[in-house]
Amino acid sequence: MTKQPSGKASVLDFYDLESPESTEFRRLLHHINGQPSPNDKRAILITSAVLSEGKSIIASLLTITAAKHKKRKTLLIDFDLRRPTVHRLFGMPLEKGLSDILTAGVAVRSIIKSTNEDKLDVITAGKGIPNPSEIINGPAVHRIIEEMKFYYDLIIVDSPPLVPVMDPMVLLDELDGAIMVVKAGATQKTVVGRARDLLATRKEKFLGVVVNNLNRSLPYYYDYGYYGYHYKPTNSSSDGNNSR
Numbered sequence: 001m002t003k004q005p006s007g008k009a010s011v012l013d014f015y016d017l018e019s020p021e022s023t024e025f026r027r028l029l030h031h032i033n034g035q036p037s038p039n040d041k042r043a044i045l046i047t048s049a050v051l052s053e054g055k056s057i058i059a060s061l062l063t064i065t066a067a068k069h070k071k072r073k074t075l076l077i078d079f080d081l082r083r084p085t086v087h088r089l090f091g092m093p094l095e096k097g098l099s100d101i102l103t104a105g106v107a108v109r110s111i112i113k114s115t116n117e118d119k120l121d122v123i124t125a126g127k128g129i130p131n132p133s134e135i136i137n138g139p140a141v142h143r144i145i146e147e148m149k150f151y152y153d154l155i156i157v158d159s160p161p162l163v164p165v166m167d168p169m170v171l172l173d174e175l176d177g178a179i180m181v182v183k184a185g186a187t188q189k190t191v192v193g194r195a196r197d198l199l200a201t202r203k204e205k206f207l208g209v210v211v212n213n214l215n216r217s218l219p220y221y222y223d224y225g226y227y228g229y230h231y232k233p234t235n236s237s238s239d240g241n242n243s244r
């Protein structure tokens with residue numbers, strides 16, 4: 001296993017380029033990008049209706065896919081200043097991070113963290129601050145995103161959930177699009193509807209929904225394994241047939 005510069009394990013170590021999940025993330029990127037021209041810089045918000053629907057892991061895997069498959073210079077920013085997670089997923093320290101830029105005026109480029117993946121960098125959340133909504137509402141966010149678009153082809157922004165706090169909608173004003181993650185079989189329909197209504201107020205930016213947790217909430221025959229799509233090398237003991 002390749003360690004990150006910190007020596008800790010990272011989600012990068014577990015990413016399988018040949019997995020069905022990787023294929024789904026490539027489809028998602030295709031949807032986000034269309035046919036990008038070299039000057040087509042995008043900054044995309046990943047959000048959800050409520051807590052723990054899989055925003056951070058999906059934001060991370062999407063970012064890795066863009067860097068590995070598309071060879072696009074990609075930046076993941078942890079804009080969830082309330083429950084930051086990205087640093088843990090990538091085995092990085094929480095500090096220094098976004099809150100240092102927003103509150104202390106630290107230069108953005110000085111707090112970017114590199115990963116073992118050449119084209120993938122991360123901005124972690126930084127130390128906790130008491131008033132994230134207020135800070136996010138200021139002019140600094142616009143400046144950060146515009147500056148980072150100069151250096152990166154794709155910027156993925158992890159954020160808090162839509163229904164409890166204003167942060168994602170405020171962030172969306174400065175971004176090009178939003179994807180809503182829905183945890184299937186868990187989040188109530190009315191709650192998902194409330195989040196969809198909020199995003200519909202910026203419908204030109206609402207790119208679509210990623211459904212998480214499908215394997216656990218749909219009948220087994222929706223699973224890739226059922227169709228034998230899950231590839232395994234022929235020298236493996238199972239010969240790759242319907243192996244899960």
Ligand SMILES: Nc1ncnc2c1ncn2[C@@H]1O[C@H](COP(=O)(O)OP(=O)(O)OP(=O)(O)O)[C@@H](O)[C@H]1O
Pocket residue numbers: 048050051052053054055056057058080083085159160161212213
């Ligand atoms: N498809 C999945 N299968 C198994 N576990 C998952 C899946 N998606 C997310 N998880 C797990 O669920 C938990 C919540 O995921 P994650 O932190 O990405 O959600 P979140 O929406 O960012 O949460 P928060 O609102 O706290 O920021 C994590 O432990 C994550 O590993």
Ligand SMILES: [Mg+2]
Pocket residue numbers: 055056057080083084085158159
């Ligand atoms: Mg999160």
